[in-house]
Amino acid sequence: MNGFEINKIIAAIIFTVLVVFGIDKISDLVFEVKKPTEAAYKVEAPDVKIVSTKSSSSGSVDIKALLAVGTIEHGQKVFKKCTACHVVAKGGKNKIGPVLYGVLGRKSGAISDYKYSKALIAHGKVWSYEEMNLYLLKPQAHIKGTKMAFAGLKKEKDRASVILYMNSQSDNPLPNP
Numbered sequence: 001m002n003g004f005e006i007n008k009i010i011a012a013i014i015f016t017v018l019v020v021f022g023i024d025k026i027s028d029l030v031f032e033v034k035k036p037t038e039a040a041y042k043v044e045a046p047d048v049k050i051v052s053t054k055s056s057s058s059g060s061v062d063i064k065a066l067l068a069v070g071t072i073e074h075g076q077k078v079f080k081k082c083t084a085c086h087v088v089a090k091g092g093k094n095k096i097g098p099v100l101y102g103v104l105g106r107k108s109g110a111i112s113d114y115k116y117s118k119a120l121i122a123h124g125k126v127w128s129y130e131e132m133n134l135y136l137l138k139p140q141a142h143i144k145g146t147k148m149a150f151a152g153l154k155k156e157k158d159r160a161s162v163i164l165y166m167n168s169q170s171d172n173p174l175p176n177p
């Protein structure tokens with residue numbers, strides 16, 4: 001190999017490098033890529049109407065819609081969360097909590113041989129569907145100072161079902177709303 005050939009090889013390498021980089025730069029200039037400002041396809045949220053049985057701002061609850069999601073059978077299962085403290089059967093005794101036979105439609109704090117908290121006695125309302133729903137959602141929030149040590153039933157289905165079940169355990173069940 002003589003000096004001339006080595007020069008040719010070096011020149012070829014330099015040329016190749018220049019061409020490769022050059023094309024890269026030139027194509028950057030020529031094909032300046034415009035980034036799209038909007039997504040090529042849009043996902044639009046479907047217009048779903050949610051039938052909510054949660055309290056509206058006025059505090060009223062669509063009790064009919066709420067009870068429609070529950071069943072007495074499911075309520076009997078949910079009531080297992082209450083049996084540590086309550087009996088719901090006719091002729092049942094008070095436990096940690098008062099006997100709940102016929103509780104719907106009854107005035108709150110009405111069992112004479114049960115020692116209620118002052119808060120519950122002061123509450124003094126009839127256990128309507130609405131009242132029961134609010135109490136079971138969050139007992140301590142609805143009746144501040146109640147001694148019922150129970151966090152509440154978050155699921156609408158659970159509340160609806162247990163209310164229906166308790167209403168079935170009664171001499172005078174509340175009429176359907």
Ligand code: HEC
Pocket residue numbers: 078079081082083084085086096097098100103107108109110111115116117118119120136145146147148149150153162
């Ligand atoms: C840890 C024990 C405990 C559990 C569990 C419990 N309760 Fe109670 N409950 C009480 C006590 C104690 C009271 C009395 C509250 C007071 O005087 O403030 C009470 C009161 C009540 C009252 C008012 C009764 C009346 O005569 O006015 C209702 C209704 C009630 N509970 C329903 C339920 C239901 C339904 C469940 C299950 C989902 C449940 N409780 C779970 C202890 C409990």
